[in-house]
Amino acid sequence: MEQQATAPRPLPAPVDVEQAEAALIEHYPRLVRLGYLVLPPSLGRNRRVLTAHALVQRALPRNRVAADEQAGLPVPTPRGPGGSPADPGYSYVRLRVLRSALEAGRPRGRWQLPRPGQLPPLLPQVWGLRLFPRSGGADELALDQALASLSGPARAAYVLRALELPADRDVRQVLAAAGVEDPGAAVLEADGLRTPAGSRDASLLESMEFDPCSLQARPTDLMRRRHHTRAALAAVAAAAVCGILVALPGDGWGPDGAAAPPYAQNAAAQQALDPAKLTKAAPGAWKSADRPGFTSWPARGNRLGDEELLHRALAVWARPGRTVQVTATPGTPSGPAAGPPQLLFAGEVGQAAVVLLHDGLRVVRYAESKDGGTGAAALDFARTDAADAGTATAVVVGRADNNVRYLTAPWVDDVSVRDLLKPGNAPIPLRRDADGVTDPTPSPSPGNDCNGWPALQMGDHLVTDLGELAPALLTAGAPAAARDVSGDRGRAGWAHAACHLQTMRGQGVRAVNAWPFAAQQLPGGAGTAEWTCARAETWRGAGSRALALFQPPGTRAGAPAGVVARAESSPACGARDPHVLAGVLWKAASGTWYALAAGGGDVRSITATGGVHGTAAGDRLAIPARAGAQAELSARLADGTRISTLR
Template sequence: MNVQSKVQSQDVVPRPGPVVDVEQAEAALVEHYPRLVRLAYLVLPPSLGRNRRVLTAHSLTQRALPRARTSADAAAVPAPRSAEGRNGDPGYGFVRLRVLRTALDAGRPLRRRAWPRRSQLPPLLPQVWGLRLFPRSGGADELALDQALSALSGPGRAAFVLRGLERLDDRAVRNMLEAAGAEDPDAALAEADGVAVPAGKDALALLESTEFDPCSLQARPPDLMRRRQHVKAVIAAAAATLVCGALLGLPGGGWAPEGAAAPAYAQNPAGLAALDPGRLTKVPATAWQTSARTDFSVWPARGSLTGDRPLLRRALAVWARPGGSVQVSATPGTQAGAPPGPPQLLYAGEVDQARIVLFYDGLRIVRYAEPKDGTSGAALDFARADGATGPEAGALVVDRADGNVRYLTAPWVRGAAVRNLLKPSAAPMPLDRAPDGVTAPFASPALARDCTSWNALALRDDAGTRLSTDLGELVPAHLTAGRPGAPREAVAADWQHSACSLTSVRSHGVRTVNSWAYARQQLPEGSGAADWACARADTWRGGGARTLALFTAPGGTTAAVAAKSEGTSACGSRDPLVLAGVLWKSRGGTWYVVAAASRQVTSIASSGGARATDNVLAARSRQGARTKLTGRTATGREVGALR
């Protein structure tokens, strides 16, 4: 009996593995550092955001070295069986296990009665100030896999990654997860089984793409305007503190009020009403179904925190009197003042690592954001939305983080997808939405520095599908196409060549952008046909519209900006006439001035003496020549070239 008990006890004790010293672990860490960081990045929770995941992955990997000689558990640390020199390396197996364990710990929630583990806290090192770092974007397959992994638990992601990236079998994965402290390895394996890899793709190829490589990074600045406003606000707050201190030293308790002015906003009855979360307008969930209106006034109050009175009170108070630490921004032409009365609540909930509140006061959309772990670093954004209806009231930006954007969609939206305007033939990528209407994140063109792709949000309702795109505002810009007097809903092909020109109207308070292909011109020397288009961006404030004339050379994929103007009526519903020209070099090396106008223009003349009796002109010129173009309509009206 005693002998049998002793034998059974020995059977369950893990067999000690080879001793791993610091030098051996360091050699494995240095040799396989990119792979270990990739493993940590994939296992870390996506809710951290791409920038913090990158820094945390590097921090966890660099802390994986043991402090002294240690023994790897042969039963718990299966020898790697993949290629690249890792076969049977106990140093690599030991370091990999430590990276996996700390990455799983980082995804566990904090407990009130327990001290947080080091991996659950933001990394002390490395730190990067003034930049946002994130891996290069991959394709649609990588994005779909990233969204699928984000829905798994930490052990589930670890099981999928160990299978796909490390090529471990289920038994080895189970041993790894048990050694790393996972509570239910079998459930994690079952979660990993549910991840569907796109047809024709291999999990290893997807996991080894640049989408998940935290060692090949892109650097982007943070919101520079907000940072500048933050510095100005701090200076203003310091000055106000000095003035208040001086007033407190005056006899009689300071200066008396001027006339009938209230000493503080909060003593104004209207101001008090606007600060009371109990007086917020909350539209019923089904009001839009019986209303003839399709605007923000019929949006219901959504989100998990619509009943959080302290949060709503803070948001209203910051709106009324933003403190010096609040980052305030407003689109051009938008007043950033206090609410005139109790506003309408559109949304209150947690998104990524922030608590977000969206209000509507009939004229403006106001977004308040604060971190989950406090109120330091709160942000307040204003955007005009007066008169928004239909497609213009179809979505609002809830959050931008790490190059991605999330939207809150209108209650009448039945489906959402992402279209790459530069690849109109590609199938739209379905966009998941939470029950409260918040979409999954996807790459925002407003935060991109290059134009290798341009994502547009495609929303489907009973009237059809409408396209809009993020141009740095709370309200995405509605995309249309066709003649200015009768624009139609755009399709991706309408913007294939001209989408990159939208970079010139970002953060400009744009309401709608219309693209109109107004001419097609046969170029000299049999070079083929060039396309002319104009893109007009109308703003929420009415004035300040920007108009671009775009020239696409034969065989070209991207239109060149031939001319642009601000505040003109050209290419708009009031004045659809447009004329523009460029210097163009033929294959034979000859320079030409080529120009095109809308069909109402019946003749074009250049300052060089060339003249055409229709709406297109091509005349020999020289490199760098400056040419003035003039067009005339059949009624004799003179039309100047867009500049």
């Protein structure tokens, strides 16, 4: 084990402005990434991006830096092409960036002036746009949330060790030079970070999720900005005429809570803000509906008669103020309702007052403190058009401490919790109150380590939470005849596919089907391998995702199958294109490598070219191959059509 004591090192030569400037220009993206990762996550992604660039641009010294100003600054050991540059100028600028980023996360005294990183940067500045790094996958999201749980010094220790300095001694020395009081404790805290699966090679920190130099740009609220501009011009004109604006006449509905000030007087818009005009389904409407869905849900909850709460929910939906936390699933508009929406629920859930509304296209959840409409509020949108009895089984009404509570559909008679990774275990009943609100139940967390995956059994339907308002329906079988998951075989198949649901979080997923499209006898009598295609369909009809999974024989129940191919926004493996082809290199116990392939949906022959050559009749192929061989696969269907592997 490495000793905690840090051996003294010779001080580097003095650094002048030109040397530091050259290092900053050459390694600018690396320095900005370091600042972005160490800055407090509470700043938000847009603010962190701009602040990281500002910290790096302010890191240049004003003149020649004497050696005694660099006391304790180590010369880092190079790590190869991707390692930390062994350059005194870079070391100096890096220390300045690190020190400023750490200062931004330190608490500020009551009368203490803010530090540079604690204020929005003057430059660079972007008006009318929000800038943030491109989104990565589930592993990057899990790592980002894990880093957010660390203190600033521990986060810096983790990032330095992963990207800059492999030796803990060097990390502690840099932290000490940056002003960290206990570098050893910071390194120990970083050691305790639970990293997500797939991050062992430290490449996740180098992904686009954490690259503040490769950005996406999105506008701020254009409509609200235009209205605010017009309102400001009108206020200036009024001030020029009257000198001061005392009050505005009006006969509004009452306090609007966290809603922004009204910007228009429109008869249709005003009707949508009137709690008395909310529509409600009859208590038994779902029993006679042609297709039970959210439109047939009755209104429930212990605050249905609270017009002030209902009005605040409608007003915030129409014009959310700056303190409102607004989220929406991909492809879901977050604008106001075109007319009076349907009321699904108004009641208290834990410490919050919650209102659920439905306008035919979306389910909207409004939440505030149950003590009243003051303070912050939350507004969540999820697209739910064309929902049926299977996809309208429940809506999330509350989340806290990785637990979730649902409002269940009126046709759900009983609810129980299953662990998808333990298909042989009996489900655990979940209690509901008189309104159909469940007790808190564990939800798969973004950093799920795949030791368990909870799902809800609601009658015949099996659903799971993917971080959105509406849980995703899980089905099994061929795409044209997907059915509810029932029986040992269906649950055993989902036990191997469940962990890959992590990659589908936050995508507006409506349903996920697991199709076991082939069972293949392996060469040498090694047993039978299972091929499965897991396809996620979204509410918006686009952005689907398909994964081809390979499960060798002899693995334990609940072990995740290997992903051998994937496709984005492709009809393959779905009702429109019920075909799939996938392949993998497999090593037998004898040491011989084989190229395996399997197809589903009228596949009549499979051909391998490139690094492996061969053709097999039918829907399975197994031919000897070299280790690391790259093969191109194609298959011919019964009608003569050729298909390729998922991509």
